[in-house]
Amino acid sequence: MRIRPAAPDELPVLQDVERAAGAPFRALGMTEIADDEPPALDTLEHHRRAGYCWVAADARDRPAAYLIAEPVDAALHVEQVSVHPRAARRGVGRSLIAHAARRAGEEGLTALTLTTFADVPWNAPYYARLGFRTLTEAELTPGLRRIRAEESEHGLDRWPRLCMRGSIRTLSRPGRTPAGPPAPRSEG
Helix, strand or coil: CEEEECCHHHHHHHHHHHHHHHHHHHHHCCHHHHHCCCCCHHHHHHHHHHCCEEEEECCCCCEEEEEEEEEECCEEEEEEEEECHHHCCCCHHHHHHHHHHHHHHHCCCCEEEEEEECCCCCCHHHHHHHCCEECCHHHCCHHHHHHHHHHHHCCHHHCCEEEEEEEHHHHCCHHHCCCCCCCCCEEC
16 A cells, blocks of 8 residues: 555545444444544545645555544644555554654654554554553643543543554654554554
8 A cells, every 4th residue: 555645535535434444343332433423524624734644545546544643742643543444454554653653753743642542452552562652641741631631522531541652763664563463443
């Protein structure tokens, strides 16, 4: 798969990827997450215009996965990574994370951050295998505290969540992932 910026006309496709990627949450009893609406088109367009919306395109140049991010407190905060089930378990999510890390490094940012579900196998455990570490409450930056508050208002705290941080150096190498369960189908 080739990582590239998302095109404006692909944003509805990214919403479709998100819906498909959310389906596995249903098997975990997280139907609200499985049924949650994907990011709105204007949100995706905001990230695209800012240069922080990338897709993993298949052999026919169709998006099979995407990542959106934004700079938060000297780090690039990964807001969403979603991989369509047809592209799952092939390192696509890992490649998107590595691309984001390289981009963050080019911009002088110090790390990647994200918030995620603690107990979902393709969330926190997966990110830990990539090289992210869980942040303590004392380590949360003002921006991460704001993001967590917004997530709480959205009802995401019904399931345990946490903030994670990974170094640009570690995450920018896509082949570095230690052995472990397969890549995620949906993160975020």
